[in-house]
Amino acid sequence: MEIINRRQRMASVARKLRRDEDKTIGLVPTMGALHDGHLSLVREARRMCDVVVVSVFVNPAQFGPGEDFARYPRDLTKDTTRLADYNVEYIFAPAVEEIYPKNFATYVTVEGLSEQFEGASRPGHFRGVATVLTVLFNTVRPDFAFFGQKDAQQTLVVKRLVRDLAFDTEVVVLPTVREESGLALSSRNNYLSREEREAAVVLYRALQRAKETYREGERSARKIAEAVRAAVEAEPRARLDYVGVTDAETMEKIERAADDRPVLVAVAAFVGKTRLIDNVVIQPARERRATGALTG
Ligand SMILES: Nc1ncnc2c1ncn2[C@@H]1O[C@H](COP(=O)(O)OP(=O)(O)OP(=O)(O)O)[C@@H](O)[C@H]1O
Numbered sequence: 468m469e470i471i472n473r474r475q476r477m478a479s480v481a482r483k484l485r486r487d488e489d490k491t492i493g494l495v496p497t498m499g500a501l502h503d504g505h506l507s508l509v510r511e512a513r514r515m516c517d518v519v520v521v522s523v524f525v526n527p528a529q530f531g532p533g534e535d536f537a538r539y540p541r542d543l544t545k546d547t548t549r550l551a552d553y554n555v556e557y558i559f560a561p562a563v564e565e566i567y568p569k570n571f572a573t574y575v576t577v578e579g580l581s582e583q584f585e586g587a588s589r590p591g592h593f594r595g596v597a598t599v600l601t602v603l604f605n606t607v608r609p610d611f612a613f614f615g616q617k618d619a620q621q622t623l624v625v626k627r628l629v630r631d632l633a634f635d636t637e638v639v640v641l642p643t644v645r646e647e648s649g650l651a652l653s654s655r656n657n658y659l660s661r662e663e664r665e666a667a668v669v670l671y672r673a674l675q676r677a678k679e680t681y682r683e684g685e686r687s688a689r690k691i692a693e694a695v696r697a698a699v700e701a702e703p704r705a706r707l708d709y710v711g712v713t714d715a716e717t718m719e720k721i722e723r724a725a726d727d728r729p730v731l732v733a734v735a736a737f738v739g740k741t742r743l744i745d746n747v748v749i750q751p752a753r754e755r756r757a758t759g760a761l762t763g
């Protein structure tokens with residue numbers, strides 16, 4: 468395993484693998500503080516690709532002014548140890564100036580999609596995400612790039628970015644890894660006290676409520692959202708930021724869940740001072756799903 472800090476070095480290593488050795492490259496972009504969610508992406512990358520590159524970069528451009536960039540958990544030594552177990556070939560861990568050199572002035576915006584939900588609560592967030600991924604994709608030129616469903620809106624932003632700007636990379640989205648309690652793994656769970664960690668399960672519980680409400684026959688997006696809101700409000704340590712009930716593929720707001728399209732229920736809430744997100748995709752009736760027309 469090699470830890471690469473320089474963009475030039477990363478680019479030349481990747482170029483050689485591609486050109487001279489005809490290897491397929493998988494990229495797993497992360498901000499480090501790795502947990503089993505990240506490692507599920509690494510495992511799939513390992514399975515699908517000849518060479519695995521994990522980037523570890525806390526990207527300042529995707530943090531807002533009042534956010535936690537400075538205190539975000541960083542532990543490259545521990546991350547390296549965890550990745551060694553998966554025989555990862557390269558860790559790309561650049562300094563900020565390596566990605567954003569002096570006079571950096573070019574940003575990428577995925578319009579529309581970036582402005583609602585996470586984007587509305589965190590202005591500029593997806594511009595930061597799309598920009599850093601553009602730099603990473605152009606540096607590594609991965610055949611496959613791996614992302615977690617926990618960040619549902621991000622997966623849609625990335626897919627749109629890749630399609631619109633014609634990146635020669637296939638986006639692979641993998642399921643959310645959870646604790647036994649249901650709590651989605653997240654590096655920001657590190658901020659939670661023991662009591663808050665228990666309270667944080669309310670996001671998962673609220674999403675289960677949404678699913679049950681749907682299974683009981685409710686199709687009104689407003690009513691499904693209301694069930695989520697009520698569940699979150701029942702937990703005194705939690706404060707709802709938003710709940711979105713949308714089309715799962717476009718993230719467009721809907722009034723009613725259609726019979727033939729999956730619905731995304733996405734939620735963000737503060738538990739204490741920590742902001743957490745989670746989501747669930749509700750699949751329509753099984754007969755329709757079996758056609759495969761709704762996936763991809
Ligand atoms: N529980 C999880 N299951 C599957 N994938 C995950 C999970 N948590 C994060 N990921 C994915 O890992 C990748 C890197 O995410 P990131 O480094 O921001 O970790 P994170 O846990 O989301 O941290 P934070 O919550 O602080 O943003 C993203 O594609 C993200 O969707």
Ligand SMILES: [Mg+2]
Binds near residue numbers: 618
């Ligand atoms: Mg994240």
